[in-house]
Amino acid sequence: MSWTPVRTARGTSIQPDGAREISRSLPEEAPVAMVYDGSTQAVMMATPQDIEDFATGFTLTEGFANLAEIGEIEVAMHDEGIEARMWLPEARRAALAERRRYMAGPVGCGLCGIDSLSEATRALPEVPEGARFAAGDLARSTDDLRGHQPLQDRTRAVHAAGFLRPGExxxxxREDVGRHNALDKLIGALARAGIDPAGGAIVLTSRVSTEMVQKTVMAGCPVLVAVSAPTAHALRLAEGAGLTLAAFARGGGVDLYAHPHRVRTGESHVA
Structure with missing residues (x-):
């Protein structure tokens, strides 16, 4: 089977002024298996594009390996879904055993099927000091991201994660039906392009849940910006990891929560 990110569907739209036949573009979902050394580690429903970025970002944010250890990624298309095949050093197999998951099921459910509850609140490293931003850059970031969402333009049904650089x-x-998947794809794309996440901020079209903070911190990015709210536990994790957390970035404004010292308003840093 040839997996494409968009499918066309026909239907009938019932409106107050009557009914009409319609044709709409719908985002595709495919089971994507992360396969390490011949064994499936995780299966997630995802948009079938940027699979190498997805596999790279997932491997990095789960702490399975670093970029140099990932090597070549083989993407195998099947009628049932897609495999991303990777081969890791022997020393990394213990990490795979500790973090084994089975995540086939709801789209973007980042903690579905996790074996150990302690893994859901795993200790995080401290993020680097990294980039600093004018408050206006963060306030405009989700509007800026909107211009980088061709799949959303076609389907109105996907999330995006973007990388924001100060003044740029x-x-x-990257886009995906799952917000966690979009973030993994972005982190993988940054790694594959040799772009240091410490030099910018990650911008999300979603709320900020626990795993979105975990992935951002594991990527080494010091600032996370979202169009919607953080959860209370996500905020606690951000505080502990030194991550600047900005939310409700829309309509020309932004709310600052954890570690706002990286954000400038006027002539001074936010206290």
Missing amino acids: GIVLA
Whole structure:
């Protein structure tokens, strides 16, 4: 089977002024298996594009390996889904055993099927000091990201994650039906392009849940910006990891929560 990110569907739209036949573009979902050394580690429903970025980002944010250890990624298409095949050093197999998951099921459910509850609140490293931003850059970031969402333009049904550089706007973005998947794809794309996440901020079209903070911190990015709210536990994790957390970035404004010292308003840093 040839997996494509968009499918066309026909239907009938019932409106107050009557009914009409319609044709709409719908985002595709495919089971994507992360396969390490011949064994499946995780299966997730995802948009079938940027699979190498997805596999790279997932491997990095789960702490399975570093970029140099990932090597070549083989993407195998099947009628049932897609495999991303990777081969890791022997020393990394213990990490795979500790973090084994089975995540086939709801789209973007980042903690579905996790074996150990302690893994859901795993200790995080401290993020580097990294980039600093004018408050206006963060306030405009989700509007900027909107211009980098061709799949959303076609389907109105996907999330995006973008990388914001100070004074440059969004320089890289990835889309997926799952918000966690979009973030993994972005982190993988940054790694494969040799772009240091410490030099910018990650911008999300979603709320900020626990795993979105975990992935951002594991990527080494010091600032996370979202269009919607953080959860209370996500905020606690951000505080502990030194991550600047900005939310409700829309309509020309932004709310600052954890570690706002990286954000400038006027002539001074936010206290």
